[in-house]
Amino acid sequence: MASLDIWKVIISSMTIAMCFLSMAIVLTKQSGRSDQERFLALFLFIYGLVKFDQLYMHTNSFEIWPHLAGIMFSLKLFLPSVMYFYTRSLTEQKEQWFKRQDTFALCAPFIAALVATPYYVLSAEQKVALMNPLTRDPVLYERAVLGCQIGLVLFVVTAFTYLGMSFKLFRAHTSRLRMLFSQIEDKQISWLRWVIIVITLAWIWYAICELWLLTGKQPGSVYLTNMVIEMFFVGFIALRGINQQPVYQESNAELDWVETASNSDKESVYSKSSLTEEARVEIAKKLLYVMDVEQLYKDSELSLRTLSDKIQVSEVRISETFSQHMKTSFFDFVNQHRVREACRLLQQTDHKIVAVAFDAGFNSRSTFGAAFKKYIKQSPSQYRKQHSANAASRGG
Structure with a gap:
């Protein structure tokens, strides 16, 4: 086995172990939101199986158990939708499992399974023969390659679709936070937003590498790099997910609907x-x-x-x-009063800026700085310096 293949086996094995160990930890954790825990566990479980399928190929195990080849072909297409369901469990007030429209998540895997059906019914000998350029049937091989290409295209489309749907959830989540809390920095789940972007790009790059491989070329270290990136970000998701507490401890269903509705819907509700x-x-x-x-x-x-x-x-x-x-919103209403108090303290005291932030009701200097710039259009230090200069000129 070449050294590059050995590294693929090592990385795949590490990712599998990490996925299943993390899944076990998640399932024994009590965060108060069972949907949050189980969707994360489901994501890790599917990812572990996908990596197990890759390990099966990297170790040439298909020569020993050829009847298993292709069984998990459509499994990877569930990953974007399950990541979306996990995002939804973190960003919505009400605990929920599956909605009727979630059956859309089955479409891409079902189509991929249909496309792969001719391969599933091949005998073990035919599957082994397809792996060897000297023994493969050209017609069967072309069909298998076409099926893989369709599956990879479906995977990319699914990844982009659920990326967009996830960001729609994040926008609604931010709007809801601004109506419910005066401090939202630690509740925005910004880490998940960036992870979804990066892992979606990694998935797309994986699809490109697989298409490249189907042309008969070897992506080599590029493919290995993608495996390392995937392992890192899946591990990061597992670690942050295990430590992530529910954002919403209580739910007000009526308020939840109103604050995530469109402006026209809100007008309709409020008119009644x-x-x-x-x-x-x-x-x-x-x-x-x-x-x-x-x-x-x-x-x-x-x-x-x-x-x-x-x-x-x-x-x-x-x-x-x-x-x-x-x-206005609850968030803006409260923070405008905090900034107004901060302005008074900056003018009338020589307290340090971080002390002014806490005295005015902010819980961090970064949150204070962002709010101050939003409402006053300059930083707290610039405001104090300008006020001191104006006071000195009036005194002179």
Whole structure:
């Protein structure tokens, strides 16, 4: 066996061991969201089987067990959809398994299985013969290559489709966070967004390498590099997934629907609301009072649920008041008050900027800096320097 093939065997074996060990850890973990745990475990299980199939080929085991060749041909096409289901379990409030439209995920694997049917029915001797250029039947080989090409194209299309669907989930997730929490940096699951991009690109590169291999050329170290990248990112997903806590501990189904609906749908819902404009004005007064007088924004963990309990108004009605009367979100409403307080502290005290951030209700300097630039259009240090210069010129 060539040294390159030995490395392929080693990397495949390491990836398989990592997938199944991580899957076992995930299944014994109690995070409070069983859908989150089981979709991650399912992803790792399928990935482990796919890598086992690659190991089967790299070790030439098809010569010993030829009847197993091609059994897992369509299995890899489930990976993008299962990653999407895992993303959905992290970004939606309600715990759920499969929806009716999720049957779409079966289409690509089913088509791939149909395409591969002629190969499945071949005898063990015919399958072994196809692997050897000297003994293969040209007609059967061309059909097998065509089936592989169709499967790889389906895989790329599926990967891109679920990449787009995952980013739609992330956009809805960010919108929901802004309505429910005043601090969202640690709840955005940014790590998963980047991992999905990279692993999708790795999958596409894998498909290109496989198509390259089908032409009779050897991708060599390029293929090996892709295997290493895959192993690294699958390991990263497993590690972060094991440590990822549910973003949403409680669910308000009515609010969840309203905040992820389109603008036209929201208008339709709010037009049927029993909340009058006068009632919205009264709620707005209560909101401004607890911010301006009681300075509730200084609570770095302030959430819509906490605010609702404080003013004794339902979350849905507060959300409607923000959206329809105050034309803002809970996140912006709270952080504008925090930035206003930070401006006062920067002008009137010589506290360090990080101290100003915490005193104003932010839980990190980076979050504070981003919010300050968004609302004031300059950094806190620039604002303090400019204010000091203006004060000095007035004093002079």
